[in-house]
Amino acid sequence: MRTTEPDLILRVQVFRETEDEWRPTEFIIDGGVITGVRDIAPETPDPRLMAQPSPARMDMSDCYLTPGLVDCHVHLALNAVDLREAVDGWQDEAVTMTSVAKRLGAYVRAGIVFVRDGGDAAGIGLRARRMVEEEAIIGPGVVACGYALHKKGCYGEFLGPGLGNLDEGVAKLDEAVEYTQHLKICQSGLVSFERFGEVGPAQFTLDEMTFLIEHAHEKGLFVMVHTSGPEAVDIAVRAGADTIEHGYFIATETIELMAERGTVWVPTLAPLANLLARPELLHPGAGLDVIKRTVDDHKLKIARAYDTGARLAVGTDAGAVGVEHGESIYEEIEHLVSAGIPRCEVLRMATEEGRRVLGIEPVNAGGFLNSWQPGHAFQGVFYKKDPLRNALSVADIEATCLPPATDLPLRSG
Ligand SMILES: [Zn+2]
Incomplete structure (x- = not known):
């Protein structure tokens, strides 16, 4: 009664x-x-x-x-210390999933209620999602892209399959519909820690990227594009990407285009900015001065995007070297505040906008x-x-x- x-x-x-x-x-x-x-x-x-x-x-x-907070870009399969070591460790599933369970706990302790996983070639993000869904473990809601696509021979091998041609792209997109609603495509390499402004060439031409994204959209997939460098980012935006991940060295005109189109930017300052405080994690040859200059440049672009009215969401790239699962969202928030965005607005990005990006009804x-x-x-x-x-x-x-x-x-x- x-x-x-x-x-x-x-x-x-x-x-x-x-x-x-x-x-x-x-x-x-x-x-x-x-x-x-x-x-x-x-x-x-x-x-x-x-x-x-x-x-x-x-x-x-x-x-x-x-x-509750939303982290729009994490890698549950990575350990925040050493990429190679993490990838080698995937072979041992039991040990890996124990680590993933601990990482999920760290998100809850950090007040994070949803994460979007940016993929791994072993399908660990997908397994993490299932563990939470089946309530085998307490964790944040996981939106997992599963596997990320890249052009064969280019950056992204540890994230998912490489495409030799567009037909393979269509086949992979059709498969993706079976396991995710968020598809990730790599469109550039990583930001260089050695030479300012280097990210490697754009992986897909505007025609190729437009074809892939249009097909993905027809299938009802939401498309997140890993990209940095002025040309590569511009191609992704013009091709219709839903979110731009990282976006280092984005051109001013591209920022304006994003504001016009409503494209969301997840600028992930933490993977570079955190290293300024933890230089012991840098690999040999990496220059602290290069990283500092890249971070300063990125903050200016972010401030411009905010002033232009472009949509911004908070993603840490947790699992990358120096970016701890869970707690790093507070570092990312401070990086965004130091870029000149009012704290209240950053919190709005980390909550309301994050939910919208993940396709969850704002409560x-x-x-x-x-x-x-x-x-x-x-x-x-x-x-x-x-x-x-x-x-x-x-x-x-x-x-x-x-x-x-x-x-x-x-x-x-
Ligand atoms: Zn990532």
């Missing part, structure tokens, strides 16, 4: 955008679903709160609530931070410090409340 008392009454600080301040707020939660939200007004108690027996009360009014439809609406499952992150005024770290999290399993994106099978 159902009682009239809610299961839980929760008090926490919630940012009210219209008032531009945090306000103590009371959530009434029933069966995990919000049935009421209101300012705490002790002089007018809700009769339900007076009822006996009283429901469970949880006072977290010293905490600040935000929606907080009414706006950022102030709209946990009745009828939706309660979810969010409780911080011990004001996230709009402080640089945060994992240590500042009191608790993460994951969205219900039914909210997890793109279930397989």
Whole structure:
């Protein structure tokens, strides 16, 4: 039999955008679903709160609530230390999946409720998604691209199959529909740590890339393109990429085109900027000065994109050398803040925009931070410090409340 008392009454600080301040707020939660939200007004108690027996009360009014974070670019199969070592280790499935389970836990502890995996040739990201779906492990919702395509002989071999020609491309795209809704294509190499501005040549011509992306879109796939370098990025945008991953050395005209077309940029500062603080991780021959100059250039481009109104989302490239799973989202947030984007807007990118990129209905439809609406499952992150005024770290999290399993994106099978 159902009682009239809610299961839980929760008090926490919630940012009210219209008032531009945090306000103590009371959530009434029933069966995990919000049935009421209101300012705490002790002089007018809700009769339900007076009822006996009283429901469970949880006072977290010293905490600040935000929606769960979204990391739009991770590699669950990589170890953040050594690419070669990680790839060699994939042969041992049991050891690899134990590591992946730990990484998934690190995301939850960092307040991250969804990640998008950028692929690996061993299908580990897909297996991680299944583990979370089957509730074999607690983790964030995983959107996995599975395997990334590249042009045979070019960068991307450890991420997935190489294409010898466009017919092979069509075959691989048709296969991809079976296991993912997010397809990744590599369109350049990695940013050089030795020579400023070098990323290797564009892999696909505009015609080839347009053909691949159009076919992918016809199949209902969302296309993320790994690319840096002015020409390669421009081709990806003109060809209709949904998101540009990395995008180092992007041209000003391309930024304007992205703003016009609504293309999302996931600029991943962490894989370079983090190394400035951890030079011991650099490989021989890498120049700290080159990395510093590349990061500074990238921040200027990001600031320009923000000013131009281009869509930006937060992705860390976690698993890359020096980019730890989970915690690195706070480093990426600080890198974006230091590029000149207001902290509140960076948080919006890391929550609302991230959900949109992953194709998940935003729970907080009414706006950022102030709209946990009745009828939706309660979810969010409780911080011990004001996230709009402080640089945060994992240590500042009191608790993460994951969205219900039914909210997890793109279930397989
Ligand atoms: Zn990546």
